[in-house]
Amino acid sequence: MKIFIDSLLQRLKRALRGRRADLPALVVTTEERSRTIESLLHTVEERTRTLEYVARQSMFTVNHQIDFLQRLYVESMPRLLNLNNRPAFNAAGILELKTDYPIALSSNDHINPDSTTEGVSRPTLFVQNCIDVLGSNIKSLDLGTGAAGLVFEFAMNDVLAVGVDGSDFCRTNRIGYWPLLPHNLFTCDITKPFSFVSRDTQAVTNFDVITMWEVLEHIAEQDLAGLLVNIGRHLNERGYFIGSISLLEYVDSTGSPYHVTLKPRDWWKAKFIESGLVMLETHPFNEKLFCRGNGPRFQDFHNYALNPNEGFLFVAQKRSDNERLSA
Structure with a gap:
């Protein structure tokens, strides 16, 4: 061993x-x-x-x-x-904008206006969807219009359309469709009182479609009430307020935020209700044809159906008298 x-x-x-x-x-x-x-x-x-x-x-x-x-x-x-002779390209001959605040001077979108140059794409299918649902004899208002591709597309379909932006950067630098729409595009601070009025009667103009594509999150929370009041005053009784809201951070080259109000859908629904507007659960429009939130594509990087954490689409109307009474 x-x-x-x-x-x-x-x-x-x-x-x-x-x-x-x-x-x-x-x-x-x-x-x-x-x-x-x-x-x-x-x-x-x-x-x-x-x-x-x-x-x-x-x-x-x-x-x-x-x-x-x-x-x-x-x-x-x-x-x-021959655009200058087409009625849809002469909205200023029918209505005028009245405001004491022609520029949103304190907005970062005016101070660092990179964000205002978006909106070059012409959303043909969305415009056709609106015409199919509402008819061609409608009026459209686009708030935060940027390069104004949507307004131009409506006008090319002989729909009376106007756009408003808080910055004059696109107008001054002839960006997007501003040179083609001198009588359809305006500037003002949309969070302050403004009115589109008829040149004939001076009555407030009511629009069948008011759109805001990824603009609401650019508005400070304390300014939202004034903006939503303006929307309600200009929206037809059976008109539609349509748009998209981003939930993502977005800053300029210096780190200053463009998106200053990042809130979930339920928060926005409650905010709408406070101003007499209600987000619809069902509606006659095809959301797959909406201007934003259906990317990835040119100037529309996100797809909200696939990634609801990035943002959402909405269609809203004025609350009915019965809804107001039951609230």
């Missing part, structure tokens, strides 16, 4: 000596593998930076071409389409 144990110990000692001899080689191999992995990571990082650069340059090129084509279109269309 003692002989067997001695033999086993000798074998173990020889095995350990062999392992010790192999250890330096194993360390060297591990270091070489580590250097190889580091080299691969460095290569991947360089390739990633290159791809990011190419993607960024491609995006800039596309944006430049879009801007160029947009400006070419804007400069040539009035004469080609």
